[in-house]
Amino acid sequence: MTMIVALNDFIGARGVSGSSMGATQVARALAGGGTDVYRMTVGREPQSRVGRLAGMLRWDFVYAPRTASRIDACCIVHCTNTGMGARHLPSIVIMHDTMVLDHPSLFDRGYNAYARMTFGISVRAARVVVTPSEHSKNRILARWPETRIVVIPWPTQSTRPNANHPGYEERMQKPTVLAVASTDRHKRLDIVVNTVSTVRRMSGIDFGLTLVARPGNAESAVQRAIGRVDPEHEWIEIVRGISSRHLSDLYDNAFCLIVASLDEGFCLPALEAASHGLPVVHTARGALAEVMGGHPAYGRDYAADEARLLESMISICDRSAWESSRERSIERAGVATGPEQFRDRWRLLVKEVGS
The missing domain is CATH 3.40.50.2000 (Glycogen Phosphorylase B;)
Known part of the structure; x- marks a missing residue:
């Protein structure tokens, strides 16, 4: 029946x-x-x-x-x-x-x-x-x-063993940092903007930033952050209403995914990025460490999260560190449900x- x-x-x-x-x-x-x-x-x-x-x-x-x-x-x-x-x-x-x-x-x-x-x-x-x-x-x-x-x-699907994803050299031809989140306060996309701006200045690498962002309760704060660091809209792009195929293409070609959330119940975009062999830079808050591995961040020193993101992003500018981070992502996707x-x-x- x-x-x-x-x-x-x-x-x-x-x-x-x-x-x-x-x-x-x-x-x-x-x-x-x-x-x-x-x-x-x-x-x-x-x-x-x-x-x-x-x-x-x-x-x-x-x-x-x-x-x-x-x-x-x-x-x-x-x-x-x-x-x-x-x-x-x-x-x-x-x-x-x-x-x-x-x-x-x-x-x-x-x-x-x-x-x-x-x-x-x-x-x-x-x-x-x-x-x-x-x-x-x-x-x-x-x-x-x-x-x-x-x-x-x-x-999520595990990364295909023979998947032909672009490597470090190809991605560095037009290095783009990707964030997939709403513009709600707990997602802290303003911190994402500030972090990538600082990495551009410290590393000398002309990173772009693509925000796949559904409007939320901190939309104005995110727009102000963008206006401060990229008033001419030269390197930051906001994408709305994206198709799953377009998002898959972004995962395949980005330099890394960045997740600045103050808390997460899971964070599916992080695992989706990992299944595409993409390094994931994150705050380790909430379930992020559980999903992506690493040591969870505890306590209410939320100001330290920006420094953690900055340090992680700077570290993977090096090719060998980027490739190691990519392997960790692939490993996490492999053990996921x-x-x-x-x-x-x-x-x-x-x-x-x-x-």
């Missing part, structure tokens, strides 16, 4: 993001194998902030569970931190991280209030909480110790919860 799984993808209405890509990954994993996926996403959100928050509440806690019950789903999967089931309808909540609770000053006050109101309710009502990293699991357990949590990392493992773990979990 075919099982129906309801997938709450409210976040998909806001365009391409890590969360919406995660919903797509789960939908693909569950499709087939005796499972029909009923994906729910809102057509358009209200324009006002209050309207959006009210809409999220109605969707996650009323509309989505009622719809899932009406179609006789075996369970409902909420893809972005919040939501409930219903009578005879168990829920699985994907909680990417608890950053909004851990670093409230970095987020909108309305979203802060929404998170405080709904995260705990959603976790306690869930049959299972799924999260992509041990780091996020520990943060969730610190708040809700009795929660049943399953860690299922986001999948593959699409088949991801599919099998999700199918087993849904079968258990929905039976």
Whole structure:
């Protein structure tokens, strides 16, 4: 008998993001194998902030569970931190991280209030909480110790053994640093801009910087940082609405990926870059060290992160260091969760919860 799984993808209405890509990954994993996926996403959100928050509440806690019950789903999967089931309808909540609770000053006050109101309710009502990293699991357990949590990392393909990616010499012909993130405060793209500017000055290398950036709550700060160091827009480019093929090309030809995040629940772009054999320079905050290897950064000396990024980038300007960093990236991609493992773990979990 075919099982129906309801997938709450409210976040998909806001365009391409890590969360919406995660919903797509789960939908693909569950499709087939005796499972029909009923994906729910809102057509358009209200324009006002209050309207959006009210809409999220109605969707996650009323509309989505009622719809899932009406179609006789075996369970409902909420893809972005919040939501409930219903009578005879168990829920699985994907909680990417608890950053909004851990670093409230970095987020909108309305979203802060929404998170405080709904995260705990959603976790306690869930049959299972799924999260992509041990780091996020520990943060969730610190708040809700009795929660049943399953860690299922986001999948990526290993680097093909015979992949013909450009080497150091080819990339140095037009060396470009790549950052893939929103312009939200916790992503700290202004630090990325400052770091690459300093590396250009210290190394004498004419690095370009490509920001694949979805607008966020620190857009103006990022624009100011760009205006200070590149007022004529000679070496910094912002790319919006990028296709997966275009992003893949950028990974294949960039000098390195830089991740300046203050915290991360996983950071799929870092692993995607690694699967393309690209060195990854990062802060080691949150789950970054878990995903990419190395020693995690602890404490609240966030000012030291810029110095760490600068030191790491300067070091890989040397060919042998760049190649060593590339090998470490390839190694991390090789031990990451593959699409088949991801599919099998999700199918087993849904079968258990929905039976």
